[in-house]
Amino acid sequence: MSNVVIVTGGSRGIGAATCQLVAKAGNIVCVNYVSNIAAANDVVCAIEGEGGKAFCVKGDVGNNDDVIAMFKAADEYGTLTGLVNNAGIVDVKSRVDNFSPQRLERMMRVNVLGSFYCAREATLRMSNKYGGKGGSIVNITSAAATIGGAGQYVDYAASKGAIDTFTTGFAREVAQEGIRVNAVRPGIIDTQIHASGGEPDRLEKLVSTVPMKRAGTAMEVAQAIGWLLSDAASYVTGTTIDVTGGR
Numbered sequence: 001m002s003n004v005v006i007v008t009g010g011s012r013g014i015g016a017a018t019c020q021l022v023a024k025a026g027n028i029v030c031v032n033y034v035s036n037i038a039a040a041n042d043v044v045c046a047i048e049g050e051g052g053k054a055f056c057v058k059g060d061v062g063n064n065d066d067v068i069a070m071f072k073a074a075d076e077y078g079t080l081t082g083l084v085n086n087a088g089i090v091d092v093k094s095r096v097d098n099f100s101p102q103r104l105e106r107m108m109r110v111n112v113l114g115s116f117y118c119a120r121e122a123t124l125r126m127s128n129k130y131g132g133k134g135g136s137i138v139n140i141t142s143a144a145a146t147i148g149g150a151g152q153y154v155d156y157a158a159s160k161g162a163i164d165t166f167t168t169g170f171a172r173e174v175a176q177e178g179i180r181v182n183a184v185r186p187g188i189i190d191t192q193i194h195a196s197g198g199e200p201d202r203l204e205k206l207v208s209t210v211p212m213k214r215a216g217t218a219m220e221v222a223q224a225i226g227w228l229l230s231d232a233a234s235y236v237t238g239t240t241i242d243v244t245g246g247r
């Protein structure tokens with residue numbers, strides 16, 4: 001059976017770069033997306049154009065039924081050996097005293113519950129407790145979790161703080177079941193997420209605060225994810241790798 005790796009939010013940004021790298025390592029890649037089918041198809045075509053194998057599955061990670069259906073779809077292609085909990089959202093700049101219940105519910109549902117739903121489905125397939133052969137899970141957190149996002153998006157930062165704790169606890173919970181769980185903490189990375197938070201010029205505004213004085217690329221983050229997924233990281237679990245240019 002071929003090895004399958006699911007990358008949530010694989011259609012754009014860090015997820016798309018990760019899909020390319022994971023395919024080059026010989027895996028069949030499940031490119032998850034929520035709305036941008038053209039971008040997801042572009043990722044699949046680019047992988048196939050280089051001789052790799054990939055397929056895309058539409059699904060909201062914050063919807064339990066969608067997550068179950070996505071994992072079932074991936075089962076048809078081979079054995080699940082990797083999961084990258086990458087799908088994530090921000091929202092427009094706002095203060096805590098102005099957050100609506102709808103905003104908070106969406107932020108936590110996608111960024112936190114989504115990773116839990118996917119982790120559950122991956123564990124049911126990977127854990128040797130359930131007859132699985134093990135695997136590697138990588139959660140994508142953010143430098144925002146350590147600095148708090150004051151005046152901008154404390155809700156987003158807190159959702160990533162939850163992912164940090166989740167990574168530690170979940171890694172210890174399944175450490176004897178053949179599953180490694182780690183996280184990657186990107187800093188300021190050149191993707192469309194900043195425009196979706198209403199700040200297309202965010203990179204230019206913040207780049208002077210980065211010791212390396214530049215934004216990172218999606219592929220620079222993907223390299224760390226790819227290493228954690230690989231057997232080269234066989235004794236690494238419960239760890240977070242900062243990819244922040246020193247910030």
Ligand code: NAP
Nearest residue numbers: 009011012013014034035036060061087088142189191193
């Ligand atoms: P991005 O360019 O905005 O891409 C987001 C991806 O997630 C897209 O593929 C999108 O799908 C997908 N997505 C959004 N909501 C989803 C949902 N509910 N269910 C499934 N997929 C969903 O984002 P990015 O910058 O690459 O960020 C990726 C991860 O890195 C996120 O967790 C983010 O918080 C984290 N991060 C990013 C930065 C940065 O500076 N870029 C820094 C720190 C952490 P569609 O194409 O269908 O919309």
